Amino acid sequence: MPLFIFDQQGCEAWCAEQDDFTRTWVARSLQQQPGLCVLPNPETGEPQSAILVTSDVADMWAAGDIIGKLPKGDYQLQNAANERDIALGFVLGGYQFSGYKQIQLPQARLLIEDATLYQELVALMESTQVVRDLVNTPAADMMPQHLSEVMNDMAQRFGGEFSEWVGDELLEQNYPTIHLVGRASENKPRLLDLRWGKSDAPKVTLVGKGVCFDSGGLDLKPAAGMRLMKKDMGGAAHVIGLANLIMAMGLNIQLRVLVPAVENAVSRNAFRPGDVVKTRKGLTVEIDNTDAEGRLVLCDALDEAQQENPEMIIDFATLTGAMRIALGTELPGFFSNDDKLAEALTQAGEHSQDPVWRMPLFAKYKNMMKSDVADLTNCAPGPFAGAITAALYLQEFIDAKTPWVHFDVMAWNLRALPGRPVGGEAFGIRAVYTMLADKYGR
Numbered sequence: 001m002p003l004f005i006f007d008q009q010g011c012e013a014w015c016a017e018q019d020d021f022t023r024t025w026v027a028r029s030l031q032q033q034p035g036l037c038v039l040p041n042p043e044t045g046e047p048q049s050a051i052l053v054t055s056d057v058a059d060m061w062a063a064g065d066i067i068g069k070l071p072k073g074d075y076q077l078q079n080a081a082n083e084r085d086i087a088l089g090f091v092l093g094g095y096q097f098s099g100y101k102q103i104q105l106p107q108a109r110l111l112i113e114d115a116t117l118y119q120e121l122v123a124l125m126e127s128t129q130v131v132r133d134l135v136n137t138p139a140a141d142m143m144p145q146h147l148s149e150v151m152n153d154m155a156q157r158f159g160g161e162f163s164e165w166v167g168d169e170l171l172e173q174n175y176p177t178i179h180l181v182g183r184a185s186e187n188k189p190r191l192l193d194l195r196w197g198k199s200d201a202p203k204v205t206l207v208g209k210g211v212c213f214d215s216g217g218l219d220l221k222p223a224a225g226m227r228l229m230k231k232d233m234g235g236a237a238h239v240i241g242l243a244n245l246i247m248a249m250g251l252n253i254q255l256r257v258l259v260p261a262v263e264n265a266v267s268r269n270a271f272r273p274g275d276v277v278k279t280r281k282g283l284t285v286e287i288d289n290t291d292a293e294g295r296l297v298l299c300d301a302l303d304e305a306q307q308e309n310p311e312m313i314i315d316f317a318t319l320t321g322a323m324r325i326a327l328g329t330e331l332p333g334f335f336s337n338d339d340k341l342a343e344a345l346t347q348a349g350e351h352s353q354d355p356v357w358r359m360p361l362f363a364k365y366k367n368m369m370k371s372d373v374a375d376l377t378n379c380a381p382g383p384f385a386g387a388i389t390a391a392l393y394l395q396e397f398i399d400a401k402t403p404w405v406h407f408d409v410m411a412w413n414l415r416a417l418p419g420r421p422v423g424g425e426a427f428g429i430r431a432v433y434t435m436l437a438d439k440y441g442r
Contacts (some may be wrong), residue, residue: 060085064419072107123248131241135424139213144261160196182262184270203310209235209317210261217290234411235317260297284374292379322386332427338403349431
């Protein structure tokens, strides 16, 4: 069945060329259900076509909430100049997290004629759903060992290589901060490492914060602050979903994905405020607050990423509430030490309708992390510029010559929007993929 997408003016122009039955049906249908009309066959009464009326026909989410409203059947877009974006929004609108209860699947399907476009849409859809599923899964079923299984399975699927360091092996291999944060949990901390691609291709390394549940440690979170902390491995989910997209589309890069996976738990051997840890890089860090644990697990992973001198390092983390205060929950902020890379990423976000916003690495705030007993503290003592000081902490573990991007994301939809239900969400992965595809190709 044809699926037409019009703005109001376009719908009126189309209707003017139709017969009286069609004009009357469309007018009455749009009064009863604004925005969507299903046209029947005048003789049989069976659905014959559908019309979507939207304020912005270029918006990828224009068709994001109609998949569950359309009658059962196969539909094909007729007049969408941006078929890829509209189709992706349509399909993502059918997402439901089905791990723990039975759901009613949408009965409408969208047919894609172009095989290349179909392949890309499947990769984009699956990669977004991977992020959503991982974040939505309760912490009891998404601990470091479960993330390990996910990455191992993905490596096997795409012909990559997977390795990991578990528990006390982290100390033996000099990943002390990952071990420090995760040692109090019965779910052993791990550093997960996936490699894929040709050995002569440009090296791109992704790092994702994998705090599978964050109690806050001894600086315990209040109940309200702990309620959604199953999503604190959202950074890991993002790089896993992004890696899935990169490998499915066969980008010409030598990919490495590092995920420090831990649970920040409370036990008799939990790390304490005032403790000092010597990081993999050799910098000593005084623990000001055990709830600033994400940057601790990331700093050892970033130093490991740096050892192979990749062409760029990109990390994702659900790192600070301060970023949510600055930009809200639906616009992901990023920091970068490379202006050209930041500009390319911003433009890629606009092109892929996956907006991202650059934040400043304001160097004069570094003195907010001074320590009397160590090289630096793991967080500033006050609430101001929290996202910036967190990024400045991470920058200490990046070579100034290495292009680097740090994403601080929500990984969660607090409200339902077309194509984006409440729950786990991918922010920025289409922007990064588009930037990498533009730069390196397939």
